[in-house]
Amino acid sequence: MLRLSTLALALLMALPAHADVLRVSAIPDENPTELQRKYQPLAAYLAKATGMEVKFVPVTDYAATVEGLASGKLDLVWYGGFTYVQARRRTGNAIPLVQREEDARFHSRIIVSARSKAMSLADLKGATFAFGSVSSTSGHLMPRYFMTREGVVPERDFSKVSYSGAHDATAKWVETGVVDAGALNESVLQRLLDEKKVDASKIRVLWTSPEFFDYNWTVRGDLPKPLVEKIRAAFLALDYSNPEHKVLLDLQRTRKFIPTKPDNYAGIEEAARAAGLIKDP
Amino acid sequence: MSANARALPPPAPWWLRWPGAAVVAAGAISYRVCEGDLAQLTSARARDAVAGFVGGFWPPAHSTEFLSSLVRPALETLGIAYAGMTLALFVAAPLSFLAASPRVFVTGGDQPTRLHMALHHGVRALLSFMRAIPELLWALLFVRAAGLGAMPGVLAVGIAYAGVVGKVFAEIYESVPRGPAVALATAGATPVRAFAFGVFPQAMPLMTSYTLYRLDCAVRASAVLGLVGAGGLGQQADVALRMFQYDETATIMLVLFGLVAALDGVSFLVRRRLERSRGLFPHGRVALRNRCLAVVGGTAAFGATLQALDAPLWEMLLPSSVTHVAEFAAGMLPPDLGELGKVGTALVETLAISVFGTLLAAALAMALAYPASRKLFLQELGDEAAKRFMVRWQLRRVVHSVARGVLNLGRTVPETLWALLLIFAVGLGPFAGALALALHTAGVLGRLYAEALEEVDLGPARAMMNTGVRPGLAVLAAVLPQAFTQLIAFTLYRWEVNVRASAVLGLVGGGGLGAQLHVALGLFQYPQAMTLILGLLVLVLAVEQLSARLRRALGSGGQGPRAAVAAW
Numbered sequence: 002m003l004r005l006s007t008l009a010l011a012l013l014m015a016l017p018a019h020a021d022v023l024r025v026s027a028i029p030d031e032n033p034t035e036l037q038r039k040y041q042p043l044a045a046y047l048a049k050a051t052g053m054e055v056k057f058v059p060v061t062d063y064a065a066t067v068e069g070l071a072s073g074k075l076d077l078v079w080y081g082g083f084t085y086v087q088a089r090r091r092t093g094n095a096i097p098l099v100q101r102e103e104d105a106r107f108h109s110r111i112i113v114s115a116r117s118k119a120m121s122l123a124d125l126k127g128a129t130f131a132f133g134s135v136s137s138t139s140g141h142l143m144p145r146y147f148m149t150r151e152g153v154v155p156e157r158d159f160s161k162v163s164y165s166g167a168h169d170a171t172a173k174w175v176e177t178g179v180v181d182a183g184a185l186n187e188s189v190l191q192r193l194l195d196e197k198k199v200d201a202s203k204i205r206v207l208w209t210s211p212e213f214f215d216y217n218w219t220v221r222g223d224l225p226k227p228l229v230e231k232i233r234a235a236f237l238a239l240d241y242s243n244p245e246h247k248v249l250l251d252l253q254r255t256r257k258f259i260p261t262k263p264d265n266y267a268g269i270e271e272a273a274r275a276a277g278l279i280k281d282p
Numbered sequence: 283m284s285a286n287a288r289a290l291p292p293p294a295p296w297w298l299r300w301p302g303a304a305v306v307a308a309g310a311i312s313y314r315v316c317e318g319d320l321a322q323l324t325s326a327r328a329r330d331a332v333a334g335f336v337g338g339f340w341p342p343a344h345s346t347e348f349l350s351s352l353v354r355p356a357l358e359t360l361g362i363a364y365a366g367m368t369l370a371l372f373v374a375a376p377l378s379f380l381a382a383s384p385r386v387f388v389t390g391g392d393q394p395t396r397l398h399m400a401l402h403h404g405v406r407a408l409l410s411f412m413r414a415i416p417e418l419l420w421a422l423l424f425v426r427a428a429g430l431g432a433m434p435g436v437l438a439v440g441i442a443y444a445g446v447v448g449k450v451f452a453e454i455y456e457s458v459p460r461g462p463a464v465a466l467a468t469a470g471a472t473p474v475r476a477f478a479f480g481v482f483p484q485a486m487p488l489m490t491s492y493t494l495y496r497l498d499c500a501v502r503a504s505a506v507l508g509l510v511g512a513g514g515l516g517q518q519a520d521v522a523l524r525m526f527q528y529d530e531t532a533t534i535m536l537v538l539f540g541l542v543a544a545l546d547g548v549s550f551l552v553r554r555r556l557e558r559s560r561g562l563f564p565h566g567r568v569a570l571r572n573r574c575l576a577v578v579g580g581t582a583a584f585g586a587t588l589q590a591l592d593a594p595l596w597e598m599l600l601p602s603s604v605t606h607v608a609e610f611a612a613g614m615l616p617p618d619l620g621e622l623g624k625v626g627t628a629l630v631e632t633l634a635i636s637v638f639g640t641l642l643a644a645a646l647a648m649a650l651a652y653p654a655s656r657k658l659f660l661q662e663l664g665d666e667a668a669k670r671f672m673v674r675w676q677l678r679r680v681v682h683s684v685a686r687g688v689l690n691l692g693r694t695v696p697e698t699l700w701a702l703l704l705i706f707a708v709g710l711g712p713f714a715g716a717l718a719l720a721l722h723t724a725g726v727l728g729r730l731y732a733e734a735l736e737e738v739d740l741g742p743a744r745a746m747m748n749t750g751v752r753p754g755l756a757v758l759a760a761v762l763p764q765a766f767t768q769l770i771a772f773t774l775y776r777w778e779v780n781v782r783a784s785a786v787l788g789l790v791g792g793g794g795l796g797a798q799l800h801v802a803l804g805l806f807q808y809p810q811a812m813t814l815i816l817g818l819l820v821l822v823l824a825v826e827q828l829s830a831r832l833r834r835a836l837g838s839g840g841q842g843p844r845a846a847v848a849a850w
Contacts, residue, residue, distance in 0.1 A: 068426045135804030
């Protein structure tokens with residue numbers, strides 16, 4: 002019996018730690034079916050470029066992607082600016098690789114019902130308000146930060162503040178009147194309107210934020226350097242005039258990926274600190 | 283039950299002299315605290331929302347593509363439930379021996395040893411802790427601490443259910459007749475042997491039947507776990523609901539309903555077989571061999587399920603995983619006591635949601651239990667006059683089917699999904715949470731009430747009907763009073779469950795503690811999250827104590843594990 006359990010233990014220790022699989026994930030800022038559709042072709046492309054098996058791991062909790070990167074269960078993650086900052090703080094060595102060209106000058110929007118009388122942020126006093134996920138950059142942090150700078154403090158000025166969990170849910174909540182107003186990311190709003198998932202006659206954009214750095218692709222800091230460079234090169238090589246690449250880029254709703262660096266996100270970290278969303282011990 | 287009901291109840295403490303007034307006061311206060319507004323239910327927005335649901339739910343989505351996309355999540359849900367339940371058994375079975383009162387092991391006049399007493403109290407506290415935290419919250423923590431995919435689901439069901447199963451098993455050991463064990467001990471058997479041959483075999487049938495019942499619950503629970511990223515049907519339902527794809531939601535609910543019903547059928551057959559065979563050591567070698575094979579087969583299936591779910595549970599034992607979980611846990615300490623006021627408010631709100639939800643559920647269940655009972659409503663006490671008039675008889679059958687349908691629907695749809703629906707009808711906040719809780723709980727309690735009503739002596743009611751009293755009145759006057767303490771016991775047990783449930787509703791916009799917890803976890807403010815979890819723990823344990831005292835005071839606490847089995 003003892004020998005048997007020793008053997009079992011030895012086998013346990015010898016289990017391989019999935020060395021040749023690249024585990025890719027993304028923050029769940031849109032609904033998971035949409036995310037699966039969006040990332041499958043990218044996974045196939047990266048598999049070809051790196052020669053590794055690429056596995057897309059769907060996650061429905063923002064912060065779980067950060068813990069996943071920290072515990073080595075994920076290798077490459079699509080983060081929002083704020084989740085990147087959290088991942089960097091949590092791991093100390095996560096590397097931001099690339100971002101879409103529009104992520105370098107991203108905006109949030111606040112929408113209200115088309116019937117609403119509000120014409121400015123100040124008119125929203127006493128309204129019910131929805132952010133997306135608590136961990137969202139364009140659905141929470143930046144709108145909160147800029148609104149506060151313009152003198153509207155959510156917890157003080159709104160009658161109720163809630164978190165819908167995702168950008169598309171926020172849009173639906175405003176459209177159906179669950180809340181009076183909501184903040185979300187411009188590119189998801191555009192898609193929802195384009196695909197007629199949200200009725201353009203029922204909502205109105207009340208406010209657009211100043212621009213800020215948002216989403217990027219981040220890798221674990223302890224991945225082998227050549228692999229990191231291979232991944233970065235693969236993203237930068239995507240060319241909109243190549244029909245195969247176009248499909249992939251259209252799904253990412255961009256025309257081009259550009260390099261990015263940690264300094265780009267210093268502003269986000271500052272905003273998070275100012276909004277009290279990260280606290281230094 | 284009957285022996286207790288006939289015994290004279292002890293005098294009630296002062297705060298229970300007017301139980302009706304206490305209930306009304308509790309209802310009114312909790313209604314205020316959870317921002318109750320029943321007028322909302324008839325507002326234009328609620329009408330639009332309901333019209334949207336009804337129009338959208340029918341016909342359920344049935345394209346081949348969509349149906350085939352549900353196969354894997356459905357299997358995943360079953361897999362998580364099975365693996366989680368097996369894990370719970372592995373954890374709970376050894377703990378249950380220590381959780382049982384040490385007196386079960388001691389025969390004659392001996393006192394239990396100090397070490398045994400200490401272990402007993404330690405294990406009981408551990409089990410309380412494990413079940414005080416709702417499985418959805420365990421899942422949320424495990425998604426962070428132990429990785430992605432189905433694994434957090436399996437761990438969450440395993441840990442939370444082990445807490446419940448361990449407690450119920452212990453209560454079963456304590457409740458079986460002591461005669462055989464005492465006889466064995468007198469004949470010289472050691473305490474452990476006296477337990478193994480005198481207590482355990484008697485407890486076995488009820489334990490098995492409880493395990494099977496619990497597996498049903500696990501299927502429902504694991505369907506919900508998808509909401510926090512643990513895969514399965516819940517994730518699909520969440521997405522469909524958030525996207526207003528009601529037809530898809532309807533199909534998912536039907537699939538879930540089918541799974542639970544199928545499992546119910548299977549476990550009914552297994553339980554019937556078990557009742558016929560006898561305990562752990564059946565007569566005949568073949569039966570014994572079959573039983574061993576079943577255990578081996580079950581364990582192998584456990585391994586295979588984990589493999590299929592890609593949830594390598596054994597990796598949790600690797601040093602790196604242990605370190606990561608330990609680091610995560612250490613990161614939550616010490617709890618942040620900076621904002622105790624906010625935590626207090628959230629706790630009060632959570633308590634209010636649970637009280638109002640449970641009271642409303644009890645009222646709904648009370649109204650539906652009689653028409654939902656086939657035995658009372660159609661067979662034994664069916665209106666003889668009605669049977670002669672076909673139209674009235676058919677009407678009675680329709681009412682019966684509708685009542686059953688409403689209860690089944692309420693029970694099948696988890697409270698978290700009800701909440702996601704209700705926020706569109708009554709807006710965000712605790713009131714949506716309380717209503718969601720009420721709908722689900724009404725389904726559970728309605729069935730329990732109906733079963734309790736069917737078990738009482740129908741003689742008095744028949745006698746009343748023979749003198750011309752209408753059946754509904756006869757049930758009210760002659761059936762309900764007999765089962766009343768039992769119904770209250772069920773309701774109180776359910777309240778204990780609902781306190782946990784209402785803490786979770788905040789995760790989906792239903793107010794209470796969950797909303798704050800969600801924010802704290804989302805911002806990595808783990809020490810704050812820890813404070814909230816500790817607050818929840820205190821609340822859950824306090825409610826458990828209060829409920830036990832109430833049950834004792836009302837003379838309805840002594841039904842032993844059967845009531846707990848039914849309500850938990």
